Amino acid sequence: MKLLITGGAGFIGSHVVRLFVTKYPNYQIYNLDALTYAGNLANLTDIENVPNYTFIKGDITDAKFLDDLFTDIPFDGVIHLAAESHVDRSITDPMSFVMTNVVGTVNLLNAAKTAWAGALEGKRFYHVSTDEVYGSLHNPEDFFTEETPYDPQSPYSASKAASDHFVRAYGNTYKLPVVISNCSNNYGPNHFPEKLIPLMIHNIQTNKPLPVYGKGENVRDWLYVVDHARAIDAVFHTGKLGETYNIGGFNEWKNLDLVHLLCSIMDRKLGRPEGTSAQLITYVTDRAGHDLRYAIDAHKIMNELGWKPSLQFEEGLEKTVDWFLNNQAWLDNVTSGNYQTYYEGMYVNR
Numbered sequence: 001m002k003l004l005i006t007g008g009a010g011f012i013g014s015h016v017v018r019l020f021v022t023k024y025p026n027y028q029i030y031n032l033d034a035l036t037y038a039g040n041l042a043n044l045t046d047i048e049n050v051p052n053y054t055f056i057k058g059d060i061t062d063a064k065f066l067d068d069l070f071t072d073i074p075f076d077g078v079i080h081l082a083a084e085s086h087v088d089r090s091i092t093d094p095m096s097f098v099m100t101n102v103v104g105t106v107n108l109l110n111a112a113k114t115a116w117a118g119a120l121e122g123k124r125f126y127h128v129s130t131d132e133v134y135g136s137l138h139n140p141e142d143f144f145t146e147e148t149p150y151d152p153q154s155p156y157s158a159s160k161a162a163s164d165h166f167v168r169a170y171g172n173t174y175k176l177p178v179v180i181s182n183c184s185n186n187y188g189p190n191h192f193p194e195k196l197i198p199l200m201i202h203n204i205q206t207n208k209p210l211p212v213y214g215k216g217e218n219v220r221d222w223l224y225v226v227d228h229a230r231a232i233d234a235v236f237h238t239g240k241l242g243e244t245y246n247i248g249g250f251n252e253w254k255n256l257d258l259v260h261l262l263c264s265i266m267d268r269k270l271g272r273p274e275g276t277s278a279q280l281i282t283y284v285t286d287r288a289g290h291d292l293r294y295a296i297d298a299h300k301i302m303n304e305l306g307w308k309p310s311l312q313f314e315e316g317l318e319k320t321v322d323w324f325l326n327n328q329a330w331l332d333n334v335t336s337g338n339y340q341t342y343y344e345g346m347y348v349n350r
């Protein structure tokens, strides 16, 4: 098996690459990544010299590069994770999301379609997507199922929805052997500190304000990243072609409650009196078009593929905090220099 994993230097991709390289020593794993601000080879130093692992630097927006790559290496499978992934950045710069998430995905589909023409047996194109394509839930009893109509609300989710549609269209039109999964919010080691949980950990540690958007009432459904990687393994190997699998941990948290929990874990770990870090909480202008609630119904993958999360949230959060506290050099590296985020017309140094 020659397996191409795109976006393998990013947060989730690095956990997927590690799982596949170590669990399947007879597979050749090729990690294709453009190393954008979110891609970091330091996420993979523990496996970089393993014989069944190869890193390829390349950009999925470059169609010729992909066609040449698929000609050079006869891939049997693709797990596609490369993407622009941060909603706030998509609000500032939607076009880079169109380029990577839509054009890049179609380039990859075309490369696979050409390379696999007439020899589709045993091939598999797996597209990794997000629950954000379903939009925002307002009724507390509702969950996203695989049948929920798409209703993306942000430029990020619109670009992921478009990529999902193209993947299904290639499955239908060209009979490309495709499978898709849509997962809820991930957290864990190597999470880039522009996203909620690692940003809060970093800011608590450095005594910076903790920017809570709006009133902090938005709800997200959190899953430990290694459990997502295990689900990707299950879908890649046992998912039915043409199907979609929703992945989530039945673990909903209001942002403000989550930030309070993180503050209390951090107070304990840093030896600060309980309540110290919570004083850093700062309410800031809400994100434009902020989705209220995401919640995944994960019964299909649990019942059909036998996957279930391995960690309770509190345990996963403790492990995550420990990882960040024990990997200061990783955090210093990605937060050093002029790392800034454009937010609501202002540069906010985080």
Ligand code: NAD
Pocket (backbone or CB within 6 Å): 006, 007, 008, 009, 010, 011, 012, 013, 032, 033, 034, 035, 036, 037, 038, 039, 040, 058, 059, 060, 061, 080, 081, 082, 083, 084, 085, 086, 100, 104, 128, 129, 130, 131, 160, 182, 183, 184, 185, 186, 187, 192
């Ligand atoms: P990330 O931003 O941490 O990593 C993305 C990776 O893709 C980086 O290594 C980056 O260098 C690479 N990349 C970006 N543009 C590229 C291009 N043009 N060519 C090649 N490589 C490129 O993202 P993540 O959080 O690890 O998410 C990975 C995938 O999982 C994405 O498709 C995302 O939509 C999906 N997803 C993420 C979450 C989440 O909570 N983070 C949840 C569900 C689904």
Ligand code: TYD
Pocket (backbone or CB within 6 Å): 086, 087, 088, 185, 194, 195, 196, 197, 199, 211, 212, 213, 214, 216, 218, 219, 220, 255, 287
């Ligand atoms: P994020 O980690 O960006 O993931 P997503 O937008 O894809 O769900 O944000 C998670 C939630 O936390 C979301 O409701 C926005 C909110 N949030 C804040 O309140 N403050 C922040 O600084 C960030 C980055 C996010």
